[in-house]
Amino acid sequence: MPAPAGARQMRSWSVQRDRSSASDSLAGPKCKSDRAGAAFVWMLIVDGTPAALFIDVMTGYAVAVKLAGLAFAGLLVGADVAGPLAGTAVVVRNVATAATPPAAAVRLRVDGAVHRHDVIATAAKSAVGVKLADGTLFSIGANARVSIDDFVFDPDRNASRMTINVIKGAFRFISGKPTHAYPGQAAIVTPAGTIGIRGTVVTGVVGPEALSFYRSADPVLGQQDQPDDSATLIILSDTGGEGGGIDFTANGTVTPLRSVGQALYFPRRGSPPRPPFMVGPALRGQIERGAEPRNFSRNQGAPPPVTAPGGQNNRNPPGNNGPGGRNGAPGSGPGGGPAGAPPPQSPRPR
CATH class of the missing domain: 2.60.120.1440 (Jelly Rolls)
Structure with missing residues (x-):
């Protein structure tokens, strides 16, 4: 995506929407969307003040947010940066x-x-x-x-x-x-x-x-x-x-x-x-x-x-090195497997 007029692209940051804590450190609204995806971020100047421009790649929704001091650096560190x-x-x-x-x-x-x-x-x-x-x-x-x-x-x-x-x-x-x-x-x-x-x-x-x-x-x-x-x-x-x-x-x-x-x-x-x-x-x-x-x-x-x-499983199918065997294995199929899975987390945006 090309940088908008007046904006200088710093990097193709792809920030996961609604998973970032960026709004906590910015004096302005947050890029909103009801679908999962990404937003590109550019650095630009608004009235002489550094700002970040968010453009939602799904909807085209854009918002420029003024940054105070090192807030932009904090944004990039704290944001959930996703790939394409x-x-x-x-x-x-x-x-x-x-x-x-x-x-x-x-x-x-x-x-x-x-x-x-x-x-x-x-x-x-x-x-x-x-x-x-x-x-x-x-x-x-x-x-x-x-x-x-x-x-x-x-x-x-x-x-x-x-x-x-x-x-x-x-x-x-x-x-x-x-x-x-x-x-x-x-x-x-x-x-x-x-x-x-x-x-x-x-x-x-x-x-x-x-x-x-x-x-x-x-x-x-x-x-x-x-x-x-x-x-x-x-x-x-x-x-x-x-x-x-x-x-x-x-x-x-x-x-x-x-x-x-x-x-x-x-x-x-x-x-x-x-x-x-x-x-x-x-x-x-x-x-x-x-x-x-x-x-x-x-x-x-x-x-x-x-x-x-x-x-029933085919016993001794052509080319098999062994004599066949039982049909199945412990913990197989949907819902099988050992314990130790990741715990439920917060909802991923849609």
Whole structure:
């Protein structure tokens, strides 16, 4: 957004509306809006006095606020400074929070804004589904945490670039059309390595629950490992058409996954993966459902979690390294997972 006439842009500060305590230190009104988003801030002079000009990027509402002394510096320190708008929360089940560090986490609501550099977290029995500006969908299940490390969308070229960092929990990522046209521009970072997206749907779990699911798919090899917070399970849920798939890079080695249901498991950070294996439909569907709010992907016109005939897991699916196993794992599915989720916070603006 260009600076208005008479204003000198100091920096593209993107201040989260109604989360700032700026009005406490300013002699003037606060930028108001009933929707979540951001406001750009410029430094200008009003009648010889330094002032801040807030322009709401959603509504165009503007207000110039005179500053006294070092109030502007106090504003920038005390404000909740968010990155550029990346997307919105489409579905929120129970408790989810978001914040741009170092700001405190606030409650994320339906239609609430999600910004680049935001950290999004869920509590127990909770989940959130996000739609990014390029049409990409991603979701997380209970007791999960992700950060949007990077997101850039060029609507003129219909191209996007993004990096999503999965810190813990179950997640599902459905790439939008721009990432189909420009493969390699979307990446998911996990403790075990980086997933390069090629127009696909990928599901994963980070943390001790990843081992529980791996033991369900391969009880023999799974018994050799111990639970670890950095354990990572990655499943290719949908290829997105011919040539689709994912490339997992870890420790300098690239492992491609090109078949639906194909999976990788890393026991811990820095360890080599177990050989690629197949996850049967029932177990895969259970993991996928636990990684998103109910009907999130289906309602967005994306491939939904898989269902198996009769609800039974396929035993010995082609390419599986183990003999199959029980259908399910402790703490899985919506509302599953261990305790220790973030407490409810103040409402995030809408």
